[in-house]
Amino acid sequence: MDVRKGIFFLITCVYIQIFTSAHTSRKLYTDKWVVHINGSSVDAAALATRHGFVLNGEVFKDMYTFRRVGLPRRTSVSSLGITEKLLKEDKVLTADQVLWKRIYHRNSFSVNDRLWPDMWYVHSATRPSMNVIEAWKSGHTGKGITIAIVDNGVDINHPDLKANINNTLSYDFFDGDKDPSPDNPNESHGTKCAGAAAAVCNNTICGCGIAYSATIAGIKNNNGGTSSDIEARSLTHRLNEIDIYSNSWGESDDTDFGGPDDIVHRAIMRGISKGRSSKGSIYVWASGNSGPDDDCNADGYVNSIYTIGIASVSHHGYSASYGETCSAILAATYGSGRTNIVTTNTYGRCDKMFTGTSASAPIAAGLISLALQANKNLTWRDVQHLIVETSSLEGLTDSHIVNNGVGRKD
Missing domain, CATH: 3.40.50.200 (Peptidase S8/S53 domain)
Incomplete structure (x- = not known):
């Protein structure tokens, strides 16, 4: 300068x-999955138990939340293997690990x-x-x-x-x-x-x-x-x-x-x-x-x-x-x-x-x-x-701003 x-x-x-x-743009995966079941709530409960989940409720018709026992509540690493096992089930139409989203009040x-x-x-x-x-x-x-x-x-x-x-x-x-x-x-x-x-x-x-x-x-x-x-x-x-x-x-x-x-x-x-x-x-x-x-x-x-x-x-x-x-x-x-x-x-x-x-x-x-x-x-x-x-020069007022030896404005 x-x-x-x-x-x-x-x-x-x-x-x-x-x-x-x-920190805020990196995906955070939860211990929950939303699973679309071609079947009843009884089928959903049985499926959840078979894969080590706890049935956590119905989001709406045929869409259920599964919570996987033993996983961290939030992690930057997805559990792709668990998702793939769920998708192999005949009654499972879709299965998605739930993401944690940070909310900003506008x-x-x-x-x-x-x-x-x-x-x-x-x-x-x-x-x-x-x-x-x-x-x-x-x-x-x-x-x-x-x-x-x-x-x-x-x-x-x-x-x-x-x-x-x-x-x-x-x-x-x-x-x-x-x-x-x-x-x-x-x-x-x-x-x-x-x-x-x-x-x-x-x-x-x-x-x-x-x-x-x-x-x-x-x-x-x-x-x-x-x-x-x-x-x-x-x-x-x-x-x-x-x-x-x-x-x-x-x-x-x-x-x-x-x-x-x-x-x-x-x-x-x-x-x-x-x-x-x-x-x-x-x-x-x-x-x-x-x-x-x-x-x-x-x-x-x-x-x-x-x-x-x-x-x-x-x-x-x-x-x-x-x-x-x-x-x-x-x-x-x-x-x-x-x-x-x-x-x-x-x-x-x-x-x-x-x-x-x-x-x-x-x-x-x-x-x-x-x-x-x-x-x-x-x-x-x-x-x-x-x-x-x-740091920025934008909005500052001076008539002596020049480029310095490394090409930055001074």
């Missing part, structure tokens, strides 16, 4: 559809959260779309995936977060305990990030996190400053239980190169090699808000090949005015718009003015959670490739 570019691919959930299709998506109308960035009318509602409708809401919000604290008692907080996985690396709540309630940054990623949905309170069924691990690793050992520990905390580490912080790179020193770099390396049972921890990083005159290539966290650098675009489809530009950015999500991003705030409050790449990064973490729910075997590199392959 050319370092002069001010526009980036918008992450969509097309990559979720790629992997869910492998209704509109609406929830009762108070700020749902302000969540323009997930509504179907917003273009380009991140396809979030489409993923939710398909059943992918982040369930079973854990996102660590690595920040200045998370209000674990917020009513729109509490149900998704895992207190066992959460940790405060300053006080050495499992309560990562900010020392000062006015320090709301981490709580806002948590809400953008995984606030509870349909509970009448604030809004919906992108992965509203995901688990949140609040990890407090800074309070206006931090140290390398705390950084390293926070980025390797519970590696096999946390899937994604969302980071909306970094050193200043305005006048000098900033980034992870050796111990932090080693921690990230350990995460991508050992995390998630060796599939690799996923590190999402906000690209920074110092504007186009700054260059996030100088940010060693963002330009690491082991992290996913995320920029912001506005609801108009432009690169955010505060956004930094660099070749290290992998993709963008929405970060500012009509009412900015809906989220949670300290003191149990709601907020619809969260903005910046700090908002975009947890949104990206939420999107990745949806993909991981669809396919938990994705490695850290798989996730990066999916973002590259499926």
